[in-house]
Amino acid sequence: MPTPQFFLGRQPIVGRQRELVAYELLFRTSQDNNAEVQDDVAASAAVMQHAFSGLGLHAVLEDKLGFINLSEPLLRSDVIEILPRERVVLEILETVPLTPAVIERCRALRAAGYRLALDDVIRFDEAQKAILPLIEVVKLDVLAMQSRETEALVRHLKPFGVQLLAEKVDSTLQRDFCHELGCDLFQGYYFARPTILSGKPVQPSAMLLLKLLNQVATDAETEELEDTLKHAPDLTVHLLRLVNSVAFGLPRKISGVRTALTLLGRAQLHRWVQIMVFAQQSATHTAADPLVQTAALRGHLMERLCQTLQPGDEAMADRAFMTGMLSLLDALFGKPIAEILQPLNLEEKVQEALLHRSGWLGQLLRLVEGMELADHDVTATLLAGFPQLQWDQLNRLQIEAMSWAARLGREESGVASSREPA
Template sequence: MPAPQFFLGRQPIVGRQRELVAYELLFRTSHENSASVEDDVVASAAVMQHAFSGLGLQSVLEDKLGFINLSAPLLCSDVIEILPRERVVLEILETVELTPAVIERCRALKAAGYRLALDDVIRFDEAQKAILPLVEVVKLDVLAMQARETEQLVRALKPYGVKLLAEKVDSTLQRDFCHELGCDLFQGYYFARPTILSGKPVQPSAMLLLKLLSQVAADADTQDLEDTLKHAPDLTVHLLRLVNSVAFGLPRKISSVRTALTLLGRAQLHRWVQIMVFAQQSSTHTAADPLVQTAAVRGHLMERLTQTLRPGDELLADRAFMVGMLSLIDALFGKPMEDVLKPLNLEDTVHEALLNRGGWIGYLLRLVEGIELADRNVTLTLLGGLENLSLDTLNRLQIEAMSWAGRLGRDEEA
């Protein structure tokens, strides 16, 4: 059976000189360049999850803007405020009724620095007139209009100073016509069909996701949040990618789960967890992934080993835990370790330990891997390089780590 994948469509938006300006990010369910959207909320949440924590913002958008479709529930939810305002354009779907409440919400988003766009516009009415001062881009559905209607609409919209984007342009004739009308941006099959980006989905534990959501809502201590995330390597990888997506140009590298939580902040963390919940497309979840269990055991064992060998150095213990927990992400994501690590901006000693098993933490990881392989010779050889650590102590800490990680499976069954 082929490995499951997630899919994300990305269609270029170009300027008057055909220069690449932005990408629209589109919901897709396969390599086919189409999608049947049954739930706009789930579709948009999936796009956000795949783009920002599944693939990573830099991989998806490079240095361009990203247009993201929003239905009314997401538009009015604060979860979208996790999106980096300098990198996205919030595209209001044509299905959204432009009520006074929606217009007020758009006013707040604009005041917060977000750019707004109206999607699939084919007419100009009073509701649109009320929202135009808040909108930066109006997308004209040229396929749904006659040439005369398009010309009239452009003439009506020009005085408002909005950028006009001609979408669904699929011929030279349409392109030249819209260019002569003065449209600023263009999108459609004439320029490029959407390309399909894909990756291996990593579904977080449903129980842990809900637990994390309740903890954030209750303003739990950072230590409690960190403990929950330590049971979920999959969630932590998403968190690291998200931190690097929303905090472009990080002031420092990430060395621990606590650092990632601090850089992201509580409000952003709450929104991210809500997006993850939104994006769950099924209420049925299987028991914890054995790969995730093994990663959790590694993380806790390396943390306890560090606390035993270097007592009092909690920063080093945090780094050791992260290395152990992330040491299987190449298998988790089905990609080479170097490719997975590239967008995570990890601290140098963490990166070196994961990529090359180098440094003191890398040495610990080799020891833990030797234990898993039940290779007594490797274990004893590596153990000999560590003072004050006996085989009995190592076995005791391993059992403790297995018991600690085992709670993840019991939570899932509950």
């Protein structure tokens, strides 16, 4: 059968200090009608093979684990053996009955070196008790339980030595409650859909970065930029590290801010400032923070989509990057985005896209946001607005953007070392 159209959703899984630990990978295929079991397995196999072999596992996960959902037919099939056991956690969906045959299959997978997880657990029964010795991670559906039920479930599960992952965490209250219970991992809209975050204290350097961003956007004199950076020594250190990095191939080290600004150039400075706004204001001050990665991914994906749709128009590509990168400012600062944008004096096209999701850039932003939901129908509807863009191109650019965003976390300074070529 032909390889089904698909795209890849990726939701962060974080640890107790909000450090990025893994991703849940969400595959979606286009199914026009009900498929037979064999077709479902074959389609899943093709999607997995395409993603892991064709597009590249390293680009998708970098050095993190990937949680993969398994239905019962897929769990029973040999298809999952194409997955690299050292890089994935096989997540048994809540719809899979924990029969003796399923438990025996899980025992064989565990013996083969695969890690197993239980999804959407809301109770503790005999079937689960029988499979727990084979399970490494138990995902607790905190939205489906009262607080006392979650607490009791954690108490039952702790003696089995499994890692407890609180999923569907969508508020600070839920996160704090599960943290106090001793959950090891966390997943949910609170982390991956950052618009839910509110009331974050604003870091002083982040405010200076917004000022710097406005200065760069309005083509301020180098003296003004230098003066702003003098009020933020930590940012100056990041800037010097960036310019002195091997990626720029400079024959000598740079110690002066003015020289660094000149060598970096306005385009690169603009890119660095946008990324640093997020890295500086994020809770962990690192580009490995899920919020930083989501913003960076949006920016780079929008830039690459623009370069594909409007080749040669680098000015529009820069606008696209800024639109994607700044589309999470409300989450970052816990304020209405209109209030944050007011002093930035952005171009009208970018402003309208950010405030109203209108215009060509706004349409492109809605497409990227739709892909984050890993909903094929939503993405297909939005993709229809770009008839010159094919699914395969969209998939390839999405994986490339994921890889680019993941690499940010490896930089000591928390910024990208250089702008990637198209």
